Amino acid sequence: MILLVPADPLRPRRPDEHFAAEAQAARAAGLDVAVVDHDALARGADVRRAVASVSGSGMAVYRGWMLRSERYTMFAEALAERGVVLRTDGEQYRRAHELPGWYVALTAVTPPSVWTTGSERADFDRARVELGAGPAVLRDYSKSMKHYWNEAAFIPDLADAGSAWSTASRFLELRDDDFVGGFVLRRFEQLTSAEVRTWWIDGDCVLTGAHPDSPDDPAPVDFDPTPIAPMIAGLGLPFVTVDLALRTDGVWRVIELGDGQVSDRPTTLDPQRMVEVLFAQAAVDECIADTRVGRRGG
Incomplete structure (x- = not known):
């Protein structure tokens, strides 16, 4: 089993500081550890170069920063060319990483949710009406902006179309190029x-x-x-x-x-x-x- 972690951007032969402790623990447990260029993977640029330092062959697990599903698939394909197989394949990663991939199986134990494909207001409004009036939490397929709760996550009442779209617009602004898939509206539940x-x-x-x-x-x-x-x-x-x-x-x-x-x-x-x-x-x-x-x- 091989552990793959992002490389430190300034010291590319070493693990990123955030994952260094896990890399050290893996080596102590007798696992092989290799670093990959996360920035190159995230851009989808020169993916083969991003995994060039991965040697050996066999099964691997990645522990690192988020990747878009399509980038992860490219990552898996580049590793496969080197004889390294990610234990989680591209299709499995998408189903776990993006809410539409797991929601139906967990409908009974998770807040009711609807989603769009893309970021058009007309699609957002259709989803808003489908979920119905009341408070909701906004996110995209892979991430919320909960640290911007009042401006880009919490919608007090989906019946207020203008206010709801204002929250969605701010969410889009903050997510920018990281926006994934479409809007997801989840019924707010008090925890x-x-x-x-x-x-x-x-x-x-x-x-x-x-x-x-x-x-x-x-x-x-x-x-x-x-x-x-x-x-x-x-x-x-x-x-x-x-x-x-x-x-x-x-x-x-x-x-x-x-x-x-x-x-x-x-x-x-x-x-x-x-x-x-x-x-x-x-x-x-x-x-x-x-x-x-x-x-x-x-």
Whole structure:
């Protein structure tokens, strides 16, 4: 198993400082570590050069900054030419990274949502009417602007067309070239807890803890992700995170699902523990899969 991390822009042979602790923990656990040029990957420019320092062959997991789905596919293809296979393929990454890829499977446990294709106002208005009057949270397929809550995320009432579009316009301005797919409108639900980040490999929850935005707020001792496990397993995704929060009626709600490769690690999660748990489970699952293939072949 190979861990791939972004290179430091100023020292391209070294891991980016944000991922250096995970890279160090991976090496200590006996894993190979290689760096890639994230900026080149994000631009889609000279992708082969971006992975030129990756040597060896076999299965790999990326831990780095977000990539657009089409860029990730190019990344996977360039690595495959070098004999390195990302454990999460391009189609799986898109389904995890973009809300339309996972929403239907989790409809029962996540806020009602509608989305557009593109950023035209007419499409936005159709989605706004479909969701219906009341408060909503705005995002695109891969990200919200929750740190600009009042100006680019929260819409007090979708029935107010002018105000809703003003929020959408500001969202577009802030996201700029990073806007992905289309607008997503999600029904606002009142929450009473910090978010809990859970880490899943092949449908199994292997880590539970704080969210990166609230690293000092661990999951409650009685938190149990078991009820959503069949839904996550049904997605057939190799490595994802699922963020949950407690609604005012005492029900845990899924706020976000994301590809685990580009999900941030809270500062209170020890990188060595994270690497050991994630990669040990991934290696076991790969061995089981290889054994099954061998049995079928025999």
